[in-house]
Amino acid sequence: MAHSISIGTKLALSISGVLAIVAIAAGLELVENSREQLVEGKRTATTMVVDLFAASVAPALDFGDVDSMQTEVEKLAANPDVDQASLWDASDSTPVVKYSRRAERAIVVRPMEASTVVGPEAIRLARTLTAPDGTPLGSLVVVFSLAPENARFAESRVRILGLTGLFAVLTGLIMVALSRRIVVTPIMDLARAARKLEQGEWRDVAVKSGDELGRLGTAFNAMASAIVEREQRLAELNGRLQELLDHMRQAIVVFDASGTLDAVRSRQAEVLFEGATSESVRVQDLLYPNEEGSVDAVAFEEWISVAFSMPPDAWEEVAELAPREVVVGLQGGGERTLALDFRPIRENGSLMRVMMLATDETEKRRLERAVKAQDEEHGRQMAAMRRLVAGGGQLLVTVLDRARERLLHCEGLVGGDGGKLELGLVEQLFQHAHSVKGEARAFDLVVLEAEAAELEDYLAILRGRLREHQDLRIEDVREAIAARTGATRQAVDAAAEMLVRASPIGAAILEQVTVQRRDVVSLLELAGDRDDDLGRAISRVASRPFGESLLGLLDSVPRWAEREDKRVRVEVEGRDVLIPPDLARVLPDVLTHLVRNALAHGIETGLERKELGKHEVGVIVAECRASQRGPIIVVADDGGGVDTDQVLAARRVLSPREGEWDERSERGRVLDYLFEDGLTTAESARPLAGRGVGLGAVRADLASIGYAVRMESSQGRGTRVVIEPSESRTSYMKAILKESKS
């Protein structure tokens, strides 16, 4: 971490340091000069003193008056600066008189000539003494101490250094204060402004001077203003882009070569990926969370690698190999299906990022699955119906009953006290499971077959382990077997429910048995005209349920409606009402005519119905109810009813006559006219109606077996066609007998 001493402080300390060094050097030089001046002054003074001393002591030396010389020396030594003094006569090398303030330092060597030597500690003066005639008398040496001068010098040096230090400190402080005010504060202001700018907050830096810092501040303000302006433009652009993305129904994210997402994403992305689209997240983890190593995740990882490494012109080829769809788990449970699309984002021709567009297709897939399941269910029902028609309904019931017995037996085999699991027991269980599976397959009962196969698989594994001489106990496998037999029994129940739903005669299918026609005829002959319980029971045996007459018709109605650009629902009531054999023979064709007629002429198109305030899906009801005289059948629709004017116009074309029409009488018979051969209200023949033969044929067919047909209509509300036994119809039993013999 960089130290935090400000640049102003550093500058001030540097200048103060230099100043202090210079001041110390100058002070020391000054002190040295002062000392030299002091020493020079002392040298002059000591020269005079020594010259005077030499003059005063020369006579005494000339006369050899030692006492006088001693006295003169003592007078001289009274001067505290005199450190030593020695006096020689001309003939002897030993001093005549000598003095030393410190005995050990006495001068003993006679000087040969006059001299003045200034040393660091003392001034040494040597003089020769002569008589007035110039005869040499001797010599002397006097040493003056420089200690007082040196002491003053040392004191001055300390004071000068102290003052210089003080000067340096004061200068430093002043420099720091000045530099903070002039340099540091403006720079700190700039630094703070730069930080604010980085955080997106910006205001002008105050420019208080015209110097370099002032110009720097001005330049900073201009730069910051440009940055802010550019940021605003980018923010506006991003805002518009975000708005665009947010209005798209896709989840949009952008990722780089490592798969890491960047900041660009649509609001829908947050929704579909449940807020997991933060910038550090990788797209791989977004699409395949907790699936690292799965083939899907590995393939996608490889795709990213290839996409970013291939040349730009290979994009189309690479894009073809991207995943098209992914199923992601939801936090609250459930799954979401996303359709995926990938678009390249290039810079200078190179692929820099990839945009992924994910569309939620969960509902679409659910609907597709529902339609598919419906189709499959329909297929299964049709298969079941085919078997029913072929007389296999009872067989299927038998198979389901047997499957229940087998599964209960399996549960019983492993439901005891436990013990060692024997291979023989598993073989027995396996045979049961295998039989259930085989029989389910024979009837296209896919779910039951799959559940039985699951049970069989598990038993096969157990068998394999036992053959490898592994020790297994019943109690260890009981739960697993029970779970599988339970699931298989549920599939049996579901198959039975499906059979009932698919059966045109409803739950009665579970009670049906197949009998021979000749046996029925024999019974009818034996019964004769009996109208007792036995006679009625035999008549029921010979009859067919009403629902059988609608076989095939119900499947065809949606297709017919589609051709007419209409939507219609057929409701059946009284499926299990018994129909005599003669009516059962003609009824499928009759009902087909009536339903097609209702669809072609009665039911309006969806658009017309919406305009009329009706539900866009029309309803045709096929109803059968029992009566004393026999079954009464009604086919009703909620369409527009019969257009009387149109029918009358068609009637007049079909049967022209001379003279006036009795309008009132004609209108009263208009519904009967519809059953006349050749009458049609359609302008041209259409696939469903319009040839004018349908209702006429219906009336004729029904009349041939003693049934009448009539029509009731309400303009705008619908039409009802009623089929009922006519007065001329022979007895029910006779009709059955007649039909059975034919």
Add this chain to the structure above:
Amino acid sequence: VTKGRIVIIDDSDAVLNAARTRLSAAGYEVVATSQTVGVGRHLRGAEIVIIDYHMPGLDGGEVLASLKAASQSAKVPPVFYLYTSDSELEKKSRALGFDGVFNRKGDFEALAQQVDAACRLLKLRALKGS
């Protein structure tokens, strides 16, 4: 033109039927069999071989080894995927010699998606190597 040939080996006819139906609908040529004898001839041109490991009377590992040996001479040998929903077995799949795992056995929509992913992976690796 199909999206590629897929061979699936499983002892359950129900699984084979459902897998064949779903993968055929997805555009693949499917060879679905519970027999290992003679499977070698179907390997020619196959891109992916899907093998059930737990088959009564058969060892999935031996089946894998024999099929791998049979496909050695092919110009482009198929990749072998383990078909299981057993997470323990899934962990051992590489050690057993499989190239990968289709790990949602019984979910035939998932199987179709995983087969798609495996085919894409093959093509991507071929593209990368070219």
